[in-house]
Amino acid sequence: xxxxxxxxxxxxxxxxxxxxLSCSPISGHRSVSWYQQTxxxxxxxxxxxxxxTQRNKGNFPGRFSGRQFSNSRSEMNxxxxxxxxxxxxxxxxxxxxxxxxxxxxxxxxxxxx
Amino acid sequence: KNQVEQSPQSLIILEGKNCTLQCNYxxxxxxxxxxxxxxxxxxxxxxxxxxxxxxxxxxxxxxxTLDADTKQSSLHITASQLSDSASYICVVSxxxxxxxxxxxxxxxxxxxxxx
Numbered sequence: 001x002x003x004x005x006x007x008x009x010x011x012x013x014x015x016x017x018x019x020x021l022s023c024s025p026i027s028g029h030r031s032v033s034w035y036q037q038t039x040x041x042x043x044x045x046x047x048x049x050x051x052x053t054q055r056n057k058g059n060f061p062g063r064f065s066g067r068q069f070s071n072s073r074s075e076m077n078x079x080x081x082x083x084x085x086x087x088x089x090x091x092x093x094x095x096x097x098x099x100x101x102x103x104x105x106x107x108x109x110x111x112x113x
Numbered sequence: 114k115n116q117v118e119q120s121p122q123s124l125i126i127l128e129g130k131n132c133t134l135q136c137n138y139x140x141x142x143x144x145x146x147x148x149x150x151x152x153x154x155x156x157x158x159x160x161x162x163x164x165x166x167x168x169x170x171x172x173x174x175x176x177x178t179l180d181a182d183t184k185q186s187s188l189h190i191t192a193s194q195l196s197d198s199a200s201y202i203c204v205v206s207x208x209x210x211x212x213x214x215x216x217x218x219x220x221x222x223x224x225x226x227x228x
Contacts, residue, residue, distance in 0.1 A: 033216075104158070
């Protein structure tokens with residue numbers, strides 16, 4: 001069974017640009033969550049999508065947005081990039097229940113110059 | 114403010130020894146508590162998930178405990194192996210309906226197992 005796939009693995013952007021990251025969940029999983037991981041803040045929850053609807057949201061500015069398609073694949077977009085957005089962005093999928101384990105991809109490493 | 118605090122920040126043990134990692138939280142409302150293992154350069158891997166009514170759960174050599182009254186959890190690793198070297202992250206779900214809710218992450222404990 002294929003795991004969670006995130007593309008690209010590495011990305012370099014400059015301040016002010018925007019970026020789109022992609023996540024393909026495990027087959028059958030309907031929930032996709034996104035996280036930001038930095039050395040200083042650790043892992044922080046961005047948002048969760050379930051059946052194409054945003055179901056939960058963390059405390060990030062509106063520059064961070066996402067969407068989910070009918071096949072459960074998800075994209076995350078960050079606009080007007082700032083230096084502080086440099087981080088590892090992780091995506092996780094699950095069947096969607098509150099008690100379900102999440103399966104993480106290996107992330108996209110985003111560097112802002 | 115909802116917070117998850119883990120201790121120690123880092124730990125070095127010898128192969129074959131046991132160790133216990135701690136997690137204290139102030140998250141409310143509480144839905145469940147999760148422990149993850151994260152190897153360097155990889156995404157986290159789920160070890161255990163415990164709800165309010167569960168006070169212990171095992172996954173091989175990993176045993177997690179939960180005291181919902183004191184809002185404390187621990188992860189005990191038995192007979193450590195070199196492959197246990199990783200960061201261990203405690204996560205508490207605020208919950209809400211049938212979804213996972215907002216997840217609050219601890220900063221993790223970095224475990225190094227030496228031969």
